[in-house]
Amino acid sequence: MSGRLDVGACRISEMPHLRSLLNEVFITERDSSGDLFEFAPLLYSEANLQNLRVVRSGSRLVGHAGILPRLIRWRGQQFQAGLIGGVCARQDLRGQGIGTIAMEDAARRMEEIGLDFGVLWTGSPGFYERLGWRTAGGICVMGMQEAADTEIELHFEIMPLAESPFDPAKCHRLHEQAARNEVVRTCEETEALLSIGGRETFIALRGGRLGGYAVKTGETIREIEGDAAICIALLHHLAAEGARQCIFARSDPRIDAIEGALPVNLQRRPLGMVLIVDRASLLAKIADETGRSAGELGLGDDLSDDDLIARVFGSPEDEPSEEPLPVDVHIDYLDHV
Ligand SMILES: CC(C)(COP(=O)(O)OP(=O)(O)OC[C@H]1O[C@@H](n2cnc3c(N)ncnc32)[C@H](O)[C@@H]1OP(=O)(O)O)[C@@H](O)C(=O)NCCC(=O)NCCS
Incomplete structure (x- = not known):
């Protein structure tokens, strides 16, 4: 040198x-x-x-x-x-x-x-x-390779955030209300999370209102918000869009219901x-x-x-x-x- x-x-x-x-x-x-x-x-x-x-x-x-x-x-x-x-x-x-x-x-x-x-x-x-x-x-990594092939009843409309009338601040409100693990970001941080190059955000509507969202990078869903029913619909939809895994907090209470509805496999890391x-x-x-x-x-x-x-x-x-x-x-x- x-x-x-x-x-x-x-x-x-x-x-x-x-x-x-x-x-x-x-x-x-x-x-x-x-x-x-x-x-x-x-x-x-x-x-x-x-x-x-x-x-x-x-x-x-x-x-x-x-x-x-x-x-x-x-x-x-x-x-x-x-x-x-x-x-x-x-x-x-x-x-x-x-x-x-x-x-x-x-x-x-x-x-x-x-x-x-x-x-x-x-x-x-x-x-x-x-x-x-x-x-x-710890985190929980949910493998969802087969989720797209499962028949589920669809109750929610799902679309890219960019094509919807909603903005990242609305998604932030869901994140804030959920306060998962008692950890909450600022609205600016959520906006950055959703807008960084290569990330796509999809939203789920319940009766015309924002019910949840999922942020996908390549094959990974990095964040998913909404109740278990909304998550099931988002995961099913995004599996068809190429998502292969979704990251949850290690003891996320929604995981059991998701596991009951979709063929997923869970790994704690x-x-x-x-x-x-x-x-x-x-x-x-x-x-x-x-x-x-x-x-x-x-x-x-x-x-x-x-x-x-x-x-x-x-x-x-x-x-x-x-x-x-x-x-x-x-x-x-x-x-x-
Ligand atoms: C990992 C990396 C930064 C190490 O840099 P480096 O200058 O080669 O490391 P050093 O010379 O300071 O290594 C010091 C010690 O760490 C050990 N070491 C280096 N890379 C290691 C690795 N991947 N796993 C385990 N030990 C490692 C070396 O054997 C050396 O041990 P020694 O002091 O007992 O001989 C370098 O290999 C690199 O740039 N890798 C590609 C990029 C990457 O993978 N970055 C990490 C992403 S999180």
């Missing part, structure tokens, strides 16, 4: 180089198509430059780890989460510490801007485990990988909300970070409990990076 490595925030003049590095790694190397900057416009925005941590060898960009700070409103609290994206090292320079430098700098930056924890999704957990990240949380950035802040928020001290909740100082992550975010198998923990943040709802 020529020149010393240094790491820091991406400069505006480096954005085109970052874009080609990311597209080489995540699009060309994977024989895929598209543009990372379009898939994650909030992450790769000029407003977020300070959180795009790049590794340079001389003047050449050789690695990257991006952070999108995201407020997660859970009950009365606001968790400051950092969603990590675009972690990479230039292909010909892998195995020389560049990815590690980028991730260590991202962890420093998360601390500097006062985040509580980081979250990432990866097919390479081993790389992150070395750096303290732990697999945690971890939410992703989590890193605790500010333990004291995270615990203070949980204590404030529950009215119980960290010690009373079994989150005392003697608990290791690994055990803390397991206790706070739980695992895929966890069922709903009367206890405030685990916090079921279901970040797939928020993943419009």
Whole structure:
């Protein structure tokens, strides 16, 4: 490698180089198509430059780890989460510490801007485990390959949101009313979720009123809102439009009714990988909300970070409990990076 490595925030003049590095790694190397900057416009925005941590060898960009700070409103609290994206090292320079430098700098930056924890999704957990990240949380992935072939009685009209008289703000109202897992986005965040390139939103009408919606990216329905009957109609319709799976929170109460009506298969998976950035802040928020001290909740100082992550975010198998923990943040709802 020529020149010393240094790491820091991406400069505006480096954005085109970052874009080609990311597209080489995540699009060309994977024989895929598209543009990372379009898939994650909030992450790769000029407003977020300070959180795009790049590794340079001389003047050449050789690695990257991006952070999108995201407020997660859970009950009365606001968790400051950092969603990590675009972690990479230039292909010909892998195995020389560049990815590690980028991730260590991202962890420093998360601390500097006062985040509580980081979250990432990866097919390479081993790389992150070395750096303290732990697999945690849970989602339910509903496979729906055969749903289109099932006969169901259709009571709802389904159409693309774009062709309807409704707007994303109306969908947001349903999201807000449902308050699933006690996590609610802002209206602006819902608008971003629905409008990002490559996503399609379908709505279901009940007696002319908006009854539900589903947001589809490729073969995956990332979010579905409405009661179980509405979900069944949306899933059936979208299976015929090429949807193959739908993501739910791990203990979504609608799942049983859907399973009774459509041939679906369910798999529980971890939410992703989590890193605790500010333990004291995270615990203070949980204590404030529950009215119980960290010690009373079994989150005392003697608990290791690994055990803390397991206790706070739980695992895929966890069922709903009367206890405030685990916090079921279901970040797939928020993943419009
Ligand atoms: C994953 C990636 C960023 C690692 O970058 P890198 O610069 O090669 O990593 P480093 O040299 O810092 O690796 C340090 C250590 O992690 C290990 N490691 C690297 N990639 C790994 C992987 N995929 N799984 C497990 N361990 C891994 C290395 O063996 C090395 O271990 P050692 O210190 O015991 O020798 C890089 O391989 C990459 O760009 N991959 C393609 C893009 C990608 O998949 N990104 C992750 C998406 S979430």
